[in-house]
Amino acid sequence: MKNAMVGRQPILDKNENLFAYELLFRSPDDNRITDGEKATAEVIINSLESIGLSNLTQNKPAFINFTSKMIKNKIFDILSSESIYIEILETVEVDKKIIEICKELKSEGFKIVLDDFEFEDSLIELIKMADIIKIDFLNSTKKVRKATLNLIKSKYNQNVKFLAEKIEDYSQFQEAKEFNYDYYQGFYFTKPDIVSGKKVEPFRLSYVNILEELNKENPNFREIEKNIKQDLSMSYSLLRLVNSAAYGYDINSIRQGIVILGVDKLKKWSLLYSFKSINSSKPDILLKTSLIRAYFAESLKKHLNIDEDLFILGMFSLIDAYLDRNLEEILSQISMKEEFKEALISKEGKLGDVLKIIDIYEKSNWKSLKEFSLKPEILFNDYLKAIEKAEEIFEIT
CATH class of the missing domain: 1.10.3210 (Hypothetical protein af1432)
Structure with a gap:
């Protein structure tokens, strides 16, 4: 755990100004998240304590990925709702417990972000609570992205903001602007x-x-x-x-x-x-x-x-x-x-x-x-x- 490190990826607003950073937790020996929910949680805690959240984000909000067990174990209790956006991974299986805890998160002032979003009926309750929904531009089609935006805005959550993630070329960026996405993220921005x-x-x-x-x-x-x-x-x-x-x-x-x-x-x-x-x-x-x-x-x-x-x-x-x-x-x-x-x-x-x-x-x-x-x-x-x-x-x- 002592070698755990933290990466960060900028998230820009509509004016291409820095809005936040997504914090990426990795092992130096393996580019993927280490196996085990408890181990991952320890990496998060130790990294934030040893490096310092303000050093990583320079007082901008931090998007942090949460798995199902991390949500149910309420790891977020050690974090500040003023600076942290709870990013719920696409692998989270949504059940009554998850919904209940997410309502608790909202009441405590946390922002909820749905990562790598693909519409499913089981996600409707989360969609209604979500502050930001991230649409993956690398692994989806323009037709699906457009339909997803229209469906959510018209039927489930007209106030939710959309983040275009994995923007890697000019045409994707132009599409995100055309459909009025609120935030952008991806390697294209360098x-x-x-x-x-x-x-x-x-x-x-x-x-x-x-x-x-x-x-x-x-x-x-x-x-x-x-x-x-x-x-x-x-x-x-x-x-x-x-x-x-x-x-x-x-x-x-x-x-x-x-x-x-x-x-x-x-x-x-x-x-x-x-x-x-x-x-x-x-x-x-x-x-x-x-x-x-x-x-x-x-x-x-x-x-x-x-x-x-x-x-x-x-x-x-x-x-x-x-x-x-x-x-x-x-x-x-x-x-x-x-x-x-x-x-x-x-x-x-x-x-x-x-x-x-x-x-x-x-x-x-x-x-x-x-x-x-x-x-x-x-x-x-x-x-x-x-x-x-x-x-x-x-x-x-």
């Missing part, structure tokens, strides 16, 4: 199409801090580097500037770009950037994910014996999603070592392994780490620290 039309926008404080530092008699270049590295937009802009015809350098880190430009040119660049970005908005889950990737990549250096600045590799792994453009086209316009560009495109080699490991952690697919001869629990602590560092950046904006 891909480029989701941010179509969005610009890469900076943190307002980032360029203010840089300008303040540059105006000091002895600027602290480490502080300047720190501010730029925390902002995907500024990082991209700086590397593109250094890669322009005026400079033409092939660099691998933000620090190199700062040194090449020097104080005067950095001042002009920062000032120009501040004016261009005056209407910047707060970053969304995509920028937060980029930061988590960057910090996690940085921590992987010691495990993979790589003597490179991996922060930039992690940060730029979602640049195509920000610019909604082809990755190869973007990388051809910025200054970055060819090894980094090749890894971002092909995911091959030692640098490609970094990106694969990041993907493993985002999908909680820890069993795949055996390929890299790495201990999941050690990297899991690094991943949690990366989440914490990224959250710290958001707290000051």
Whole structure:
């Protein structure tokens, strides 16, 4: 049990803002939930106590899967109704006891979510109580999904909200929007199409801090580097500037770009950037994910014996999603070592392994780490620290 770890998958609202996280409980030795109801319950309890719910969800609601025995054993008694959504698995056999306990849950303020929903008469009582119903887009047809929504809304629960889960491509996302789903969940939301039309926008404080530092008699270049590295937009802009015809350098880190430009040119660049970005908005889950990737990549250096600045590799792994453009086209316009560009495109080699490991952690697919001869629990602590560092950046904006 000591090696039990917790994954999390974002759930977005209609405006594609982060609404909640589904917490996924796994064993590092096996990607599936461990056998036995009591064991699974212990994993949940120990994970929440050792990691901390707020660390995992950053005070957003948490969706937690419950089996039949876990419901009947009232495991939810240790949890807060203000922060937990009880997700009833599709494998739960609905009987009088389950219905009775779910009514109790509702009276205590818990939200009830029906997972991987397929309509059956035996579920009618639960449908009437449900706050959210999750429709699986991977294992159902459009015709069935549409009929299910119409039936439930018209006959059983007109106030229930629908969550489109396992969204994996653009057409599924468009269908979910067309049929007015309330929430979205799936691996699609780290891909480029989701941010179509969005610009890469900076943190307002980032360029203010840089300008303040540059105006000091002895600027602290480490502080300047720190501010730029925390902002995907500024990082991209700086590397593109250094890669322009005026400079033409092939660099691998933000620090190199700062040194090449020097104080005067950095001042002009920062000032120009501040004016261009005056209407910047707060970053969304995509920028937060980029930061988590960057910090996690940085921590992987010691495990993979790589003597490179991996922060930039992690940060730029979602640049195509920000610019909604082809990755190869973007990388051809910025200054970055060819090894980094090749890894971002092909995911091959030692640098490609970094990106694969990041993907493993985002999908909680820890069993795949055996390929890299790495201990999941050690990297899991690094991943949690990366989440914490990224959250710290958001707290000051």
